[in-house]
Amino acid sequence: MTAPLFKRIAFLGIGLIGSSVARIARERGDIAAEIVVNARTQQTLDRVMALGFADRVELDPAEAVKDADCVMLCAPVGAFAALAERIAPFLAPGAVLTDVGSTKQSVIRDIGPLVPAGVHFVPAHPVAGTEYSGPDAGFTTLFEGRWTLLTPPPGTDEDAIEKVAELWRRCGSMVERMEPGHHDRVLAIVSHLPHLIAFTICGTADDLADESRQEVVNFAASGFRDFTRIAASDPVMWRDIFLNNREAVLEMLQRFMEDAQAMARAIRWGDAAYIEDKVERGRKIRRSLIATKQA
Amino acid sequence: MTAPLFKRIAFLGIGLIGSSVARIARERGDIAAEIVVNARTQQTLDRVMALGFADRVELDPAEAVKDADCVMLCAPVGAFAALAERIAPFLAPGAVLTDVGSTKQSVIRDIGPLVPAGVHFVPAHPVAGTEYSGPDAGFTTLFEGRWTLLTPPPGTDEDAIEKVAELWRRCGSMVERMEPGHHDRVLAIVSHLPHLIAFTICGTADDLADESRQEVVNFAASGFRDFTRIAASDPVMWRDIFLNNREAVLEMLQRFMEDAQAMARAIRWGDAAYIEDKVERGRKIRRSLIATKQA
Numbered sequence: 001m002t003a004p005l006f007k008r009i010a011f012l013g014i015g016l017i018g019s020s021v022a023r024i025a026r027e028r029g030d031i032a033a034e035i036v037v038n039a040r041t042q043q044t045l046d047r048v049m050a051l052g053f054a055d056r057v058e059l060d061p062a063e064a065v066k067d068a069d070c071v072m073l074c075a076p077v078g079a080f081a082a083l084a085e086r087i088a089p090f091l092a093p094g095a096v097l098t099d100v101g102s103t104k105q106s107v108i109r110d111i112g113p114l115v116p117a118g119v120h121f122v123p124a125h126p127v128a129g130t131e132y133s134g135p136d137a138g139f140t141t142l143f144e145g146r147w148t149l150l151t152p153p154p155g156t157d158e159d160a161i162e163k164v165a166e167l168w169r170r171c172g173s174m175v176e177r178m179e180p181g182h183h184d185r186v187l188a189i190v191s192h193l194p195h196l197i198a199f200t201i202c203g204t205a206d207d208l209a210d211e212s213r214q215e216v217v218n219f220a221a222s223g224f225r226d227f228t229r230i231a232a233s234d235p236v237m238w239r240d241i242f243l244n245n246r247e248a249v250l251e252m253l254q255r256f257m258e259d260a261q262a263m264a265r266a267i268r269w270g271d272a273a274y275i276e277d278k279v280e281r282g283r284k285i286r287r288s289l290i291a292t293k294q295a
Numbered sequence: 296m297t298a299p300l301f302k303r304i305a306f307l308g309i310g311l312i313g314s315s316v317a318r319i320a321r322e323r324g325d326i327a328a329e330i331v332v333n334a335r336t337q338q339t340l341d342r343v344m345a346l347g348f349a350d351r352v353e354l355d356p357a358e359a360v361k362d363a364d365c366v367m368l369c370a371p372v373g374a375f376a377a378l379a380e381r382i383a384p385f386l387a388p389g390a391v392l393t394d395v396g397s398t399k400q401s402v403i404r405d406i407g408p409l410v411p412a413g414v415h416f417v418p419a420h421p422v423a424g425t426e427y428s429g430p431d432a433g434f435t436t437l438f439e440g441r442w443t444l445l446t447p448p449p450g451t452d453e454d455a456i457e458k459v460a461e462l463w464r465r466c467g468s469m470v471e472r473m474e475p476g477h478h479d480r481v482l483a484i485v486s487h488l489p490h491l492i493a494f495t496i497c498g499t500a501d502d503l504a505d506e507s508r509q510e511v512v513n514f515a516a517s518g519f520r521d522f523t524r525i526a527a528s529d530p531v532m533w534r535d536i537f538l539n540n541r542e543a544v545l546e547m548l549q550r551f552m553e554d555a556q557a558m559a560r561a562i563r564w565g566d567a568a569y570i571e572d573k574v575e576r577g578r579k580i581r582r583s584l585i586a587t588k589q590a
Contacts, residue, residue, distance in 0.1 A: 255502070
C-alpha cells in the first residue's frame, strides 16, 4: 500500500461530504493514518463512532485539530469564520488547512486572515452531492468522475496544494485549479441558481390555496418531482451558500428572470418560433452533458 | 382473457405516450382486437411496423379512423384542430374519440365543435412521461402508479367515459375525473411551469459568454443536471403546451417570479430566517411526495 498522505486528518463537521471522505480514507488507508471527527453535538459524534469510520471523536474543534497535519472544514460555510477563529491557535505548524465549501471567495475572506504563519490554507470544493445530509448520508463512490476545484490564494505552498489535490484524486475525483471569483460565478449558474429556483417553486406550489398540496403531490411525476429532489437538500447549508455567494447568485437570478420574462412575453403573444428555439437549446445542453457523461 | 374493450383502436400520432399504450394493448390483448397507427411520415410508420406493435399503419388519418371504435389523438396539442377537422367526416357512429394532450381546455375548444353527433368525445391526460420521444421511446410500465385525468364536457355519454377509464386502468394507471380549467391550473404548476423554467435556465447558462458551456457541462452534477433532463423533452410538444395553456402558465410564472424576487431581496439584505424557511418548505413537499410514492 502507498504511504498515507497524512498522519492525522481532522474533519470539522461530518455531513454528506465529510463522511464520504472519511469513509474513503478508512477504506483505502492511504489518505490518513488516523481519522479524528468533530461535530457540534455529542449525538452526532456517537453516531459517527457507531458508523465506524473514525478513530476518535472530539466535541471541541480545538482538541480535534491538535497534532493533525490535515484539517478539513466540512461544516456549512456560514460557520467557517467562528470555527477558524476557535482552531487557529491550535493548528500544528506545517499543517494543511482545507475545506469543502461551495463558495470560495467568502471562505478566503473569512478564513484567510486567521490562518497562522506556517499553516497552509488550500480552499477546495468537491462538486458532488445528493439531496441527503448528515453522517449517514456519505458513501465511498460520491466523487467518482466528479470534479474538485482548488482555489488557492496566490503564494500558497505548492506542496500543500499537491497534497490536497492528491487526496481528492484518491477519493476518485478529477482535480482542477480555478480563480475563486470565477469559481463562484460558474457555481452560481450550475448549482446555486438551480437550487434557489427549486426551493422557490416548491414554495409557489405550496401557496396555491385552491389547488391542494395533495394534487401537486399526486401529479408531481410530470416535471415537478425533479425540483423537489433538488429542494430536499440541507436548509442551513443552502442558506449559507446563498448569503455567501450573494453577488453572483443575484446576478444569475437577474439574468434568468429576464429570460423568463422574455418567454412569458413569447407565450402571451404566441411567438411559436421563439419558444421552440429556447426549448431546443435545452436539448442541446443535455446532449453535451450526456457526451461528457455528467448526466 | 377478458374481451377486448374495443374492436379497433386508431392512434393518430405515435410518440412516447401513444406507443406505450399501443405496446400495452398489443401485450395484453384485452384493450383492442386491432391496432391501427397513423403518423405524419412514412418513415415513422415503417419504424412502427418494425417495432411490431401495430396491425396496420396509415399515412392518411382519415383512412386510419375508418371503422375504428376508439380513436386516440396522440399528436402535439397544436395539431389537434387540423386533425379533428380531417377525420370528423370519417369517424364511425358510436366511436369513442379521446386524446392524451397535456392541456384540456384548449383540446375541448379545438375539437369539441367538430365532433359529429353520435361520436363520444372523452378528453384524457395520462400524467406520465420521460424526456424521450418518438415511437421507440414507449414502454409498457410507463403508466403504472400514475394518474390519468379525464375531463369530459358535461353531458358526455357515461358508458364512453367508463370505457376510456377502463382502458387507462388496464394500462396500469389510476383514473380521476377533473374539471378542465382546474386540470389546466394544476398541470401548469406541477408540469408546465417546471418545464418552462428548465428550458429557460438552460438558455441562461448557454448565454454566459465568459463561462464556457464546457464548464457548465463539467459541473452540472451539482443541481443543473436535473434541469437539463427536464429540458430534453420534445420542443414541438412543449411549444404547443405553453401556447395552449397560456393563461394558467402565465399566472403561475408570475407567482413564481414574485416569489423569486422575494428570495433575491432576502439574499441581498441578508435575511437568513426567511431563506431558511423557504428552503424548509421544499423539504416538506419532498417528504409528502415520498410518502405518496411519486418520488
